Amino acid sequence: MTEKEETASGGSKEFLTVAVAGQVFGIPVLQVQDVLGEQKVTKVPLAAREIAGSLNLRGRVVTAINVRHRLQLPALAAGSKTMYIVVNHKDELYSMIVDSVGEVLSVPDKDFEKTPATLDHAWRDLSLGIYRQKDNLLVILDVPKMLESLCMRDSDAA
Amino acid sequence: MDDLVQEFLTETTENLNALDSDIVKLEQNPNDKELIGRIFRLVHTIKGTCGFLGLPRLEMVAHRSENIMGRYREGSLQVTPSSVSLILEAFDRIKEIVAGIAKTGSEPSGDDSALIAKLDAVFEGKAAPVAAKAVAPLQPVASAEEKSLRVNVDVLENLMTVVSELVLTRNQILQILRTQQDSPFTAPLQRLNHVVSELQEGVMQTRMQPIGNAWSKLPRIIRDISVELGKKINLDMRGNETELDRQVLELIKDPLTHMVRNSADHGIEAPSDRVKAGKPEEGTVMLNAFHEGGHIIIEISDDGRGLNSDKIRKKALEKGVATEEQLKAMTDQQVQQFIFAAGFSTADKVTSVSGRGVGMDVVRTNIEKIGGTIEMKSVWTKGTTFTIKIPLTLAIVSALIVEAGSERYAIPQISVKELVCLSDRGENKLEKINGTPVMRLRNRLLPLVALRKVLQQEEPAGNESRSQQVIVVEVGANIFGIIVERIFDTEEIVVKPVSPVLKNIPIFSGNTILGDGRVIMILDPNGIANFVNSSVGIDAENRNKREETRVVADSERKVPLLLFRAGEGSLRVVPLSLVSRLEEFDCKNIEISGGQKVVQYRSKLMPLVPFSADVKQKEQGSQSVLVFSDRERSMGLMVDEIVDIVEERIDIQVTSEDGSAILGSAIIQGKAVDVINVGHFVSTVHKDWFGSTESFQSAQKDGHKKILLVDDSPFFCNMLSPMLGGAGYEVVSTRSALEALNLCRNGETFDIIISDIEMPDMSGFEFAEKVRSNESRWKSTPLLALSSHATPQDLVRGKAAGFDDYIAKFDRDILLKTISRMGDAA
Structure with a gap:
């Protein structure tokens, strides 16, 4: 991501907005492969807490990541509806479980801000930056980093 | 026809086709070294194989052509159109012969002397004879190809994957069909079913090769x-x-x-x-x-x-x-x-x-x-x-689908020996020894492990009245039973590798999609066996280690002790568990480096320390050395003679001051012996050898930090308590993890907890997990593991269990420093 250099220019970027615990996040739209409704997820015992399990997407096994857990947020009440954002990372499919999906937003680069240093480090590590919106702030999720860090941390725990 | 010849024909035909175009390119770029090299190698390969297979005619022609290519390669011969034509002619002849072999299985008879003479003439540098007219029109050399076709392995792999998906989809459709009655799809689906099975078999066949x-x-x-x-x-x-x-x-x-x-x-x-x-x-x-x-x-x-x-x-x-x-x-x-x-x-x-x-x-x-x-x-x-x-194959395996903790899993059929249904009455009854389940199977005791426990799933809220089944699996020479709640069916499953974020879980070898569309994990019997290892014992080495520790614990905690003689005075003794090896070094190999005696040991230099000044340094012969090591470091203690190894319970009277070579004395077999302080020797070497010159006096200033020491061995409790006490800590020692947990329940608090790993009843790992569990009041107390067998796996396992650090028992310098650091952090 090179938002920093481009803030001065008049370009814009497109993000899919998702909501997690009241906060609006943006995922670069080109990273999103699919958006799914409620899915049947097979739990994987012994896996890290953030890994919700595996699901079948048209014959491919997709690993589901609970974004709430990853961001150290409390779990949703049982029975609440969730959405699944499917992304491809290094030829593997992952699906990020979020509370709800909004729309595809085109945001001007001039509204970009660096992630505030005071943010909780679990958030700071996974955020590429912030876009100032009229009514709220859009936190851009660093999806590859989120998945990468899961792989790394997992092998540490072994 | 011989398989080898068949293979040769396929390969040569391919090579020859490549050669044709290469030669033509060569004519256009006569100075392309790379091209010349490639042609040379191809011809050389053909020649070599012919020699091996006993095809003299072919070999002769290939050999002469190679000669010319050799001169091209050296640059001692100009590439001219006429010589190229000649080489082409030679290749045509090779093709002709190859075609003959393909037809009859042996070299056709024929006379190549004219061609060879021409080739030799060019080789010797004489002008090439006028290009011979093209030889008899060529039969395409295809007969070898007709029977076998070279297909890129990737194509087959891809085909296999697609077929795998097809099999899955078919299974899914069949599953749906089972719920419908009198569906018009029944008959066509039956047919589809057969065709898919045949297709699967066919594709598998393409991957099959005779061993x-x-x-x-x-x-x-x-x-x-x-x-x-x-x-x-x-x-x-x-x-x-x-x-x-x-x-x-x-x-x-x-x-x-x-x-x-x-x-x-x-x-x-x-x-x-x-x-x-x-x-x-x-x-x-x-x-x-x-x-x-x-x-x-x-x-x-x-x-x-x-x-x-x-x-x-x-x-x-x-x-x-x-x-x-x-x-x-x-x-x-x-x-x-x-x-x-x-x-x-x-x-x-x-x-x-x-x-x-x-x-x-x-x-x-x-x-x-x-x-x-x-x-x-x-x-x-x-x-x-x-x-x-x-x-037979890795891609599709037959697996047993089982259920544990309301999730389903697949176990590869290859390791399943039999299935047993547990019942309350009769022979197949679940019995427990100290909480560990076992069962009798045809007069043998079969160790059992609950899959639910392996996967750390919650116990069901009710009781154990649910029906339980045992899958008897065989891994290597070990047989054990896995308790599951239900057994479904066997299914042909397509093994898919697990996602990288799950790679670290050794219990799973892959995952798959079942006929009903759900994803299930495939259990790896090897992984389970390793997990079970702690209770069953998978290889002899580990089993014995465990048996030994159990014996030590049972027989009133006898400690194996090494008796040796060093210098004047009484026999010396050191707990065997602290010694990693006993070695005899040839005195010639002991060298001096930087004022320190060293010896090459396991491709590293190991410092040697005499037990005391009066240990006689021998001039020749061999020197007995006790090797102490911890992770990467090791040191040798030179002694006069190793006397014996005994298993004794010892009561040690700590008499010595801090840092002296003798920790105290004890009575062994009726004689007084000196118990040596390994820490003393290790720290003398470590200080100048490993650069840890910093003193541990700083511990003193911490005042009255309270330390809980958990160790089943009275010896270590006796050795460590005074040492820690000397460094200014208040030490409470317990002989088991359970005792320690009782203290926790009674509301005691400590600044640091130090625990042994190998203990009866509850191991240090389990203890750490308990301490770190949410309801524990000690969950944020620094926890230090202390053991004498530190392998990298132990370190990792210790960390995972919740230990903050891992220290070898005798490494007292490091121990004190770590405690001091932890105490500060706490």
Whole structure:
């Protein structure tokens, strides 16, 4: 991501907005492969807490990541509806479980801000930056980093 | 036609087609070195293979062409159109001959002398004769291709994946159909079902190759070994035509070659020895492959000398993979399994053939990697037999679907021996020993493990009245039962690798999608076996280690002690568990470096310290050394004589000051002995050797930090308490983890907890997990593991269990520093 250099220019970027615990996040739209409704997820015992399990997407096994857990947020009440954002990372499919999906937003680069240093480090590590919106702030999720860090941390725990 | 010739034809035809276009390119770029090199190599390959296969006519033509190409390559001959034409003519002749071979299976007769004379003339630098007119119009050399076709492996792999998906979809549709009655789809789906099955079989067939392909090089290898070592060996290969998946074949090729080589080199004796032993002069190495219930069995046996258990014992001791005590308790069969340990070779000499000590461990790992098993039976003087059992294919496996903790899992059928239904009455009853489930199965005790427990699933809220089934699995030579709640069906499943974020869980070997569309995890019996290891004992080495610790705990905590003599005065003693090895070094090898005695040990320099000034430094002969090591570091303590190893309960009277060589005294076998302070020697070396000169006095300033010490051995409690006390801490010691947890419940608090790992009742790992659990009041207290067997796995496991750090027992300098650091952080 090179938002920093481009803030001065008049370009814009497109993000899919998702909501997690009241906060609006943006995922670069080109990273999103699919958006799914409620899915049947097979739990994987012994896996890290953030890994919700595996699901079948048209014959491919997709690993589901609970974004709430990853961001150290409390779990949703049982029975609440969730959405699944499917992304491809290094030829593997992952699906990020979020509370709800909004729309595809085109945001001007001039509204970009660096992630505030005071943010909780679990958030700071996974955020590429912030876009100032009229009514709220859009936190851009660093999806590859989120998945990468899961792989790394997992092998540490072994 | 011979397989080899067939293969040669396919390859040569391909090469020749490439050559044609290359030569034409050469004519246009006569100075392209790379191109000339490539042509040269191709011609050379053809020539070489012809010689090997006994095709003199072909070889002759190829040879002369190669000569010319050789001169082109050196640059000593100009590439001219006329000479190129001549070479083309030669290639045409080669094609002609190749076509003849393809037709009749042998070289056609014919006269090449005219062509050869022309080629020789060009080679000698004479002007090429006027380009000969094109030879008789060519028959396309296709006959070899008609029967076999080279297909890129990727294409087949891809086809296989697609078929796998098709199989899954078919299963799904069949599943839906089962719920419908009188569906108009029934008949066409039946047909689809058959077609898919046939297609699957067909695609599998394309991947199948006879195992003979992996064996084709063996006769040559055996011949070379016989010549080199002066042995007479007959290689008997049976079941050549047994087919298995190409992928599997590739993976077992090297292990097989290695094992056959081993059999010929280590197994078969020299002819004279064989005659002496009353055997025929010629030894036999037999390979036998056959199908058995969905997998392939390969036996490699020899009628050689077999494994000498005594020699292995000696070697095991030398290599430090087991102690004398452990070895004593092992059966020959168990001892023989050591050949699968890394770096183990019983060959007396390293020959060019084998004996470098790399091998059998790799063989076993490779075979287990593809879901196979390897067993060995050996009888001294009679011979050795290895039995390898491998799946036919890796892509589609037959698996048993089971349920535990309301999720379903697949277990590969290959490791399932039988299924047993547990009942409250009758023989198949679940019994418990100290909470560990076992059952009686045909007069044998079968250790059990609950899958739910392996997967750390919650216990069901109710009781255990749910029906339980036991899957008896066999992994290597170990048999154990896995308790599951339900057993469904067997299904053909397509193994898909698990996502990288789940790779670290050793219990799963993959995942798959079932007929009903749900994803399930595939259990890895090897992984479960390793988990079970803690209760069942998977390899002899570990089992024995555990048995030993149990014995120590049961017999009123006797400690194995090493008695030795060093300098004047009484016998000295050190707990054996602190000593990593006993060594004898030749005095010639002891050198001085930077004022410090050192010796080369395991390709590193190890510092040597005399026990005291009056330990006589011998001029020659060998020096007895006790080696202490922890992770990367080691040091040797020079002593006069090692007297004995005894198992005694000792009461140690701590008499000494901080940092002295003697910790205190004790009575052993009625005699007073000095208990040495290993920490003293280690720290003398470590201070200047490893740069840890910083003193640990800082601990003093912490005042009255309270430390809880959990160690089942009174010896260590007695040794550590005064030492920590001396450093200014208040120490409370308990003899078991349970006792410690009681303290926790009673509301005691500590600044630091130090725990041993190997303890009866509850291990240090379990203790740490309990301490770190949410309801524990001690969950944020720094936790330090203390043990005498620190392997990297222990470190990792300790960290995972919740320990903050891991320290070797005798490393007191580090221990004090760590405690001080932790105390500050707390």
